[in-house]
Amino acid sequence: MKYLIAAVFSLLLLNCKNDKSQKDTKPLTATDIVNKAIDVAGGDKFKKSVITFNFRDHQYEAERYDGLYNFSRLKLSDSVFILDVLNNKGFERFINEKPVAVSDSMATVYTSSVNSVHYFSVLPYGLNDKAVKKSQIEQEIIKDKIYYKIKVTFSENGGGEDYEDVFVYWIDNKSYKVDYLAYSYNEVDGRGMRFREAYNERYIEGLRFVDYNNYKASPAENSLAELGKLFEANKLELLSKIELKQVSVSLIQRQ
Incomplete structure (x- = not known):
């Protein structure tokens, strides 16, 4: 009897190991992939942070604290300070520290412009927002590395003015870093398409920042998911560089 009990126990143990192995694989x-990418980029540290940087001819600042946010963009033009502020309450513009009236149509334009720069500056953070819809498409090899490909679309409710934009992210299947991304967007005369290659990676206070080589592609001739192959074949046109300068980070410690 004791041998039978031992055999049964061994069989149960083997089944448990097999179950665990199946779960592990x-x-x-x-x-899952996006969560790992966000963790590698800094994870929850983004939730309580103040990030400042210069991009082109503007100064930007983003304060995030447990769901509250305050995004700003400052420009000095001919001794005139123009400050745009976007937060949970909405959009405001200040000229020389005085609030000015902005039409609804222009407020929408400014909101999209300010939000876009802050959005790209901290990717992949933000890809778990409620309006984001994620799906995995076929993996791909670029420069001898294997990448997960994640397609991202947005719900109309909560997706903002640009909810029809579509993104694809190439995430290294070992490091879980976002090395490439592509997106399509609405233009006056149709759809535009861009592919970005990350470079100049640096970590500041545990948060990952990168710059991008920004490539142009024709939506009429290519699909968004194919841009990685075109990049590998040197068939994309370099349009510009997206560079964040003088980046600084302060982590908010208050309880």
């Missing part, structure tokens, strides 16, 4: 979902 379960394919990652798009959400």
Whole structure:
């Protein structure tokens, strides 16, 4: 009898190990992959931070604290200070520290412009927002590295003015860093398409920042998911560089 009990116990133990092994090898979902990418980039540290940087001819600042946010953009033009502020309450513009009236149509334009720069500056943070819809598409090899490809779309409710934009992220299957991304967007005469290659990686206070080589592609001739192959084949046109300068980070410690 004791041998039978031992055999049964061994069989149960083996089944438990097999179950655990199957769980450990379960394919990652798009959400799993994005979560790992966000963790590698700094994770929850973004939630309580003040980030400042210069981009082109503007100074930007983003304060985030447990769901509250205050994004700003400052420009000095001919001795005139123009400050745009976007937060949970909405959009405001100040000229020489005085609030000015802005039409609804222009407020929408300014909101999109300010939000876009802050959005790109901290990617992939933000890809778990409620309006984001993620799916995994076929993996791809670029420069001898294997990448997960995550397609991102947005719900109309909560997706902002640019909710029809579509993104694809190439995430290294070992480091879980976002090395490439592509997106399509609405233009006056149709759809535009861009592919970005990350470079100049640096960590500041544990948060990952990169700059991008920004490439142009024709939506009429290519699909968004194919841009990685075109980049590998040197068939994309370098349009510009996206560089964040003088980046600084302060982590908010208050309780």
